[in-house]
Amino acid sequence: MKMLIITASLPYPPASGGAIRLYGILRGLHDAGHRITLMAFADEPITENNPLPPLCEQIITVPAPPRPITARLRDLVFTRQPDIARRLYSEEFVTRLQALLSREKFDLIQIEAIEVACYLPLVKAAQSDAKVVFDTFNAEYLLQRVIFQIDRQEFKRLPAAVYSWLQAGRIERFEREMCQLADAVLAVSPEDAEALRIFRIDQQVHIVPSGIFVADYQDTTWQPDMPPCSLVFTGKMDYRPNVDAMLWFVESIFPQIQQQIPEVRLYIVGQKPHSRLEVLKSNPAITLTGWVDAVQPYLNAASVYIAPLRMGSGTRLKLLEAMASGCAIVATTIAAAGMVPETKQAMVIADEVADTAAAIITLLQNPVRCKELGDAALISVRAHYDWSVLIPRLLAVYGALQRG
Structure with missing residues (x-):
């Protein structure tokens, strides 16, 4: 398949959970013979010894947009969108993505995590024939609820607790919209899958845990x-x-x-x-x-x-x-x-x-x-949890989507 993967940052070096997951997926998909275009935010050029280029047909990077505290406060007051959905919205990214989608057709487009889910509607509208997968690292709205419950117990953390309380409802609405818009949703655990399945009547939420190359x-x-x-x-x-x-x-x-x-x-x-x-x-x-x-x-x-x-x-x-x-x-x-x-x-x-x-x-x-x-x-x-065990599960999800 010809695939486009959109992510918040380049997954190498794999220094965070999301990067480790995506780097493993890229290696597995490449070894399975899929053709991958990777689009991500990056402020620095890719170095010569970076292992990502051999895994991808092309890599498109855009500088991460500035997100000053004033912008975050403005959005908190004047919009109903969650902060995490606005964090990486970029007009330059939109322009580059639209240009890519106008010149190339993809069989499958994968959105990596909620941070870049704001581009899911654009992708869905631009290429209605492509299958769109929303890869969630967790049920973010549940995470914010737990953070609120913990922070509210400590007086000096009350401002953070209020922030999490406000964000939890907004994130739940946003996650619901994105999960319903995607053709399929990936969850990394049974607990997360259960929390996200309430958003979809067809139950198209598939468990593909994160893994590593042991x-x-x-x-x-x-x-x-x-x-x-x-x-x-x-x-x-x-x-x-x-x-x-x-x-x-x-x-x-x-x-x-x-x-x-x-x-x-x-x-x-x-x-x-x-x-x-x-x-x-x-x-x-x-x-x-x-x-x-x-x-x-x-x-x-x-x-x-x-x-x-x-x-x-x-x-x-x-x-x-x-x-x-x-x-x-x-x-x-x-x-x-x-x-x-x-x-x-x-x-x-x-x-x-x-x-x-x-x-x-x-x-x-x-x-x-x-x-x-x-x-x-x-x-x-x-x-x-070795990727040799998990990649076949991911490919099975893709295969079922393609068969329709």
Whole structure:
């Protein structure tokens, strides 16, 4: 098939969950013989060693539009559209997209996530014969509801809670419109699929989890110099669920672990640490790495991988990466949501402060148990979340659409 994929940013380097997902999809579709045009926002030219050009027939990039706070406030007051739907609206992108659609015909057009769903109506109108797929990374309206419930419990977070409350309703309306307009919707977990199916009478919401290429995480030749009792968390560190997870963990759980194991260290690995995390830099037991070329070396060196998420949805790619690296994992129920039961059995699930601290302490004191969990995690992620397993599921969805 000749395919157009529209996305918020180039998926290489794969430094976020969405980028990891799309990079895997591109590799899988290319290997299956499909012809791909990729259109994305990018402020820098593609470098010579970037692996994306060999995967695509053409790549079209447009600079990301400015989105000052004044524009966000104006839209909050004078429109009913959600902020996330306005964030990447660009007249230049519209012009380039219209030109592309006028000169080339596509069999299938895929919209990658809600950030670029504002272009879905244009695509649908311009090429009515093409099948349009809306690939959702999560049910965004549910995420905003959970964020609201958590932020409202803390006085200084009330403005953020009000923002999430306002956005949740707007996002639900927008997601409903986009899901109904697309020919099919992709969800990454059963929970997200259930939340999105209420928008479609025909139930055309298909579960295609995010995955990884497990073999990419088997290189252990280099590891950072980290002490024996090291906890690791990875993720894009300006993402609200990740910020909340680390602030909650450091305030409520980490001190209990330090009382039992004073030498424990916490490594927060990920780009763009939010200003709310600045306070953590004064703690000598905590390291915020910022951008790293690869998270795998930190996963290889981790004694225990932690995922104390209290909000969010979708497939936790951070957990898949940790499992592929053979990590012992302690995660909340929310962090592990959407995963198959066999995968959840390969980690320790803990939600309460005392239970989480106790689980981590037990593992830090028991390397044999860590090895057992890590081995089970690797087996499970290879069986259920390697792209070699998932790409055929995606191709089956495309095939059914083409057959009509």
